[in-house]
Amino acid sequence: MALTSSYLLACLHLPAANLYAVSTSTPENAVLLLNDETRRIQKSLQHPNVITRLRLARNFLGGQERLLTSCKDGSVRVWDIQSGDCIRTFSTSPRRAILSFDISQDKSTIAAGTELAQQEAHIIFFSTDPESTDAHPGWVHTSTHSDDVTCLNFLGSSSQILSASTDGCLCISDASVKDEEEAVLSTSNWGCSIAQAGVIDDELIWAGSDMETFSVWSIELDKIADINIKSDPENPSIPSSAKSDYLVTVSSQPRGLIVGSYEGQISLLSLPKNSSSPLKLLHAPTSPLTGPPHATETVVRCALLVPEKDRVVTGAEDGMICVWPWPQELQKLKTKSAKRSKPSEPVEEVAEDRMDVDEEQEKPVKVKKRKKSKAE
Numbered sequence: 037m038a039l040t041s042s043y044l045l046a047c048l049h050l051p052a053a054n055l056y057a058v059s060t061s062t063p064e065n066a067v068l069l070l071n072d073e074t075r076r077i078q079k080s081l082q083h084p085n086v087i088t089r090l091r092l093a094r095n096f097l098g099g100q101e102r103l104l105t106s107c108k109d110g111s112v113r114v115w116d117i118q119s120g121d122c123i124r125t126f127s128t129s130p131r132r133a134i135l136s137f138d139i140s141q142d143k144s145t146i147a148a149g150t151e152l153a154q155q156e157a158h159i160i161f162f163s164t165d166p167e168s169t170d171a172h173p174g175w176v177h178t179s180t181h182s183d184d185v186t187c188l189n190f191l192g193s194s195s196q197i198l199s200a201s202t203d204g205c206l207c208i209s210d211a212s213v214k215d216e217e218e219a220v221l222s223t224s225n226w227g228c229s230i231a232q233a234g235v236i237d238d239e240l241i242w243a244g245s246d247m248e249t250f251s252v253w254s255i256e257l258d259k260i261a262d263i264n265i266k267s268d269p270e271n272p273s274i275p276s277s278a279k280s281d282y283l284v285t286v287s288s289q290p291r292g293l294i295v296g297s298y299e300g301q302i303s304l305l306s307l308p309k310n311s312s313s314p315l316k317l318l319h320a321p322t323s324p325l326t327g328p329p330h331a332t333e334t335v336v337r338c339a340l341l342v343p344e345k346d347r348v349v350t351g352a353e354d355g356m357i358c359v360w361p362w363p364q365e366l367q368k369l370k371t372k373s374a375k376r377s378k379p380s381e382p383v384e385e386v387a388e389d390r391m392d393v394d395e396e397q398e399k400p401v402k403v404k405k406r407k408k409s410k411a412e
């Protein structure tokens with residue numbers, strides 16, 4: 037059963053509270069807090085305009101898990117998920133629609149990326165210090181990008197931030213440097229409008245375009261791979277058995293692309309190693325753990341990995357949440373942070389034994405075990 041007649045746009049897990057937060061499109065413009073077992077709506081957090089991003093901040097403003105939302109009304113809001121109250125609002129002044137935001141790991145700074153207005157797209161930094169007045173942003177970078185700032189991501193615990201834009205550029209700048217001329221550390225132009233971007237394990241950067249292309253970059257913004265992810269007999273990057281119409285998101289555990297089809301199905305594909313190596317189909321769940329699948333003509337807008345519960349949760353334009361299995365084989369693909377009882381045993385990379393798995397990948401592939409983690 038659909039939760040709403042609006043689209044579901046973004047989702048987030050709040051593990052300590054056993055909740056999922058799911059944002060809905062216009063006209064509803066709400067964040068629904070759902071019990072993560074029953075998926076019943078516990079609370080609905082209303083917004084005056086389109087909700088653009090959700091983030092979780094742990095141990096922030098006196099709460100264990102705080103939900104942060106950005107909105108096209110020009111504000112980033114901090115929510116108490118128990119009471120459903122908005123406890124603090126960071127607003128742009130004059131108001132600019134916020135499309136993306138992130139909070140630094142030390143929670144001292146919120147960076148917000150705006151839509152293009154009066155020929156400028158801004159990255160606005162707010163100090164979260166309670167002494168600072170929320171009405172006045174701390175400092176602003178006005179010329180890092182020349183069009184909508186669609187993604188912002190602090191890199192690990194540093195003050196460096198990745199930004200991506202409709203102008204085609206990925207940029208790393210130092211958020212703590214107020215002088216923009218000195219703040220920009222590196223920039224690369226992908227040459228196509230960037231809709232999504234993120235960081236994997238502080239060592240790789242990925243980006244997805246509005247044109248169903250996908251790229252991987254080093255942390256210095258050197259391009260490693262640039263591929264078309266749309267299933268097509270002419271596209272050698274995507275196995276013929278995969279139904280890939282668009283990127284939903286990127287998973288870091290295991291590393292891969294979660295792609296969706298216009299039939300409301302999702303698949304997990306391996307991350308490209310370079311522009312010419314084809315992706316492997318790692319997992320393509322055919323039916324949800326409970327309840328019906330997504331509508332047969334819909335777009336999956338968000339996916340959330342809950343590895344500790346062996347599941348992937350998706351939200352789609354049909355207003356439904358689906359919970360898909362995340363099999364044991366994939367658990368073994370977990371990267372270095374995963375605990376293993378017998379660390380000397382080789383790990384088998386096994387494609388799921390289903391009809392829809394690419395024939396070339398049906399044989400389990402033995403991969404070398406990572407003996408050392410990156411930190412060692």
Ligand SMILES: *[C@@H]1O[C@H](CO)[C@@H](O)[C@H](O)[C@H]1NC(C)=O
Nearest residue numbers: 261308309310311312313314
């Ligand atoms: C791309 O990666 C594949 C698999 O790792 C490798 O065999 C191939 O040589 C690489 N191609 C280029 C052009 O680097």
